[in-house]
Amino acid sequence: MDAEQFRQRGREMIDYVADYLENIRTRQPYPDVKPGYLRQLIPEHAPESPEAWDDLFKDIERVIMPGVTHWHSPHFHAYYPTANSYPAILADVLSAAIGCIGFTWASSPACTELEVVTLDWLGKMLDLPPDFLSCSGGKGGGVIQGTASEATLVALLSARTMFLNKVKKDDPDMENGVIMSKFVAYMSDQAHSSVERAGLIAAIKMRKLETDDKCALRGHTLEEAIENDKAKGLIPIFVCATLGTTPSCAFDCLPEIGPICEKEGIWLHVDAAYAGSAFICPEFRPLLNGVEYAMSFNFNPHKWLRVNFDCSTMWVKDSTLISDAFNVDPLYLKHENQGHVMPDYRHWHIPLGRRFRSLKLWFVLRLYGQNCLQECIRKDVRLAHEFKTFVLADERFELFGEVTLGLVCFRLKGSDEVNEKLLKAVNDDRRIHIVPSHAKGKYFLRFAVCAAQTSSEDTHFAWKVISETADSILKEE
């Protein structure tokens, strides 16, 4: 494909994408295919010679679309939202064309510097404490990670190195593995599976602490766990507090947890993967109170801030503690301007290579502006509250937990089994798509406001589907 063909095919693809997103309402949110469907639709080998564009282009509808779960359908209410916007798509085209690998400042200065500055912009929008910002001139700053899973792992590994160094100061000959077997980290029983996974990878004991009746981790629970572990000769090194848990969008009590971590010298990481985007609205910012005690904070603009995956933004107060965990320095990556003024981001995360991802953050922040982004968040929260009123108005149903942002957890009053039946029937019906969760011994359904296009009509429609399906389920019972 030469440049002229690219101009033509590029237009076709842009139009296809505009058509797809404009008409996504007409597509079934969850596909009908069975595992293995795709292999039967395409050859067993890559072609020897180039194929025609038209043959490939036709296959998008023939091969791909029948197996797509349409996350941007207004009838998709599963998991949490993933962001998508025209400005972010265009920025990614530019990023792909530049196609630099930004592992060091020198490998593409603009790639590093735009990231530093846009992370300051976004940090200011969230009213993060200044010591998280690069513009404050200290050791703090932001970085784009691929996912919240990686941010949690990076924070845990940094805490591990910090404490290994502390212990080794007194006892330099002690084996790392032996020291690490004394380390312990904490999360709530509602934290995301990736936190437990970070513990597996870092080989650090992870305690799942019990939450209160609002599914929140409280200070006294943490304090007790720390005391118990210290009494056993263990060394508490890390707490991951979640703001907006995946099962039910609960908020750990940061103002209680923070001071305990500070007192004990424990690394506090705050994971606000979904909820973080809402903190750009002053009315939701109080949910972030206590972040001043954290060593690291992370949320996903790629969930709820119109920046396409992957853009998981993480801020740290002391970036030297991050790079200590990763620093290995070969000659072919050394450069004249190393470590001065601007970071070498390769020391801030797991992969070495990285795309020019700040472009999409920059495009989105400028083409939406803060006000419009705030309105996007508020619209989704309004719709969740609207859905909540439907649940409350139907005496067959009950809420699970509180509705704070764009997620409503609900269930039929009665057994888990009847709710499992309801979930299956709603998804088998195929008009909307939702997923279940489980907490405090109860199985429930999650209604998340996901797509940018989701409107009040869609909320009504979703409730109609659920309510009708409940009718038949309860009739059967």
Added chain:
Amino acid sequence: MDAEQFRQRGREMIDYVADYLENIRTRQPYPDVKPGYLRQLIPEHAPESPEAWDDLFKDIERVIMPGVTHWHSPHFHAYYPTANSYPAILADVLSAAIGCIGFTWASSPACTELEVVTLDWLGKMLDLPPDFLSCSGGKGGGVIQGTASEATLVALLSARTMFLNKVKKDDPDMENGVIMSKFVAYMSDQAHSSVERAGLIAAIKMRKLETDDKCALRGHTLEEAIENDKAKGLIPIFVCATLGTTPSCAFDCLPEIGPICEKEGIWLHVDAAYAGSAFICPEFRPLLNGVEYAMSFNFNPHKWLRVNFDCSTMWVKDSTLISDAFNVDPLYLKHENQGHVMPDYRHWHIPLGRRFRSLKLWFVLRLYGQNCLQECIRKDVRLAHEFKTFVLADERFELFGEVTLGLVCFRLKGSDEVNEKLLKAVNDDRRIHIVPSHAKGKYFLRFAVCAAQTSSEDTHFAWKVISETADSILKEE
């Protein structure tokens, strides 16, 4: 930005990208900016209200381009290539529009299934042993990782879990950390920094083994290291063999290393990040001989196979050993078709979320076809050999190592200092961009054939620049 505006702006961006890549030859490969340049060019805060597209679009040339290292300039010869192609860019537009997060099969079946099938296609193109392919019906299969760093880490973590389970069978109460302090892994002294980093993250002792005069790890060196460690009571668990090292494109001796790993039951991981793409050519496939002994194999189509970053393809013989290292299974990710026929890729890598990356592999394989991709590789290797003849014809210079693929390592006969001066002067001149390396006690310069557009004229031009610069350096001396 609505769909109509996207159609218009999308065309503008496509044209900008075509113009950029068509005229990239006119841009200086390495920028003139100093660290901190960008902050002065843009406001301190994100805008309150939406900005006009035209203002943003103008800023691409005003703010971004002055700080870009142009990896796709035919005068860029630093590091190793990173791939870029029109088909891959278009596929990424589609991927962004679909915007699914493919953590489970159910979260978007097409995203998982196209990956399974295209990895089989690519594996067949490389003539990988069938037990690495999903279509063979065993436990093997391929997955797209973000980077080779992650692939190495995933392999090492899987080996760690495999051996932890073995030890715990006999001694279930032993602490993981204590067991891990007995584990040891091996790499050559030429392996990429990310291998050492994987050891840091996984908390596994990494031995850098000495290489022969061709910078290759040999069987007897590995054997000796294993014997020494076993004598100390340590447990060898993992070897990372590199095909095409970063410093000098050397090849570890896989046919010697493989049988030793097999005999000892050690996990052999083969990292062919750069060189792997060449194995689609029958004349380079012998370099991969011995891969039949490996548990995992990885290379980066995003380096040299026209697929834009990130697309690092990894194959494993037993995927259950990979998922054992990561499996944590919350309810909100369970689905009816779990684990049957098709994998849940979230168990195969560090992040939970993932983009629909196989689309770009599919577009590239179909729109180029195997033959054209082979020709791309052969063109670059020819150019490297051409550059080698220039070096050999100039008695002031000597080669370092052999030219096997698209990298030529060379130096002025004489001190490291004079070569450091040459490197700095060539880069300060700004007409071409290269980076140095260091091995076997010698500092040398690396000339990599990187851009798709690089031609014989560019090789001549690069040599002219280097030769002229050497003239002035040597005159000064």
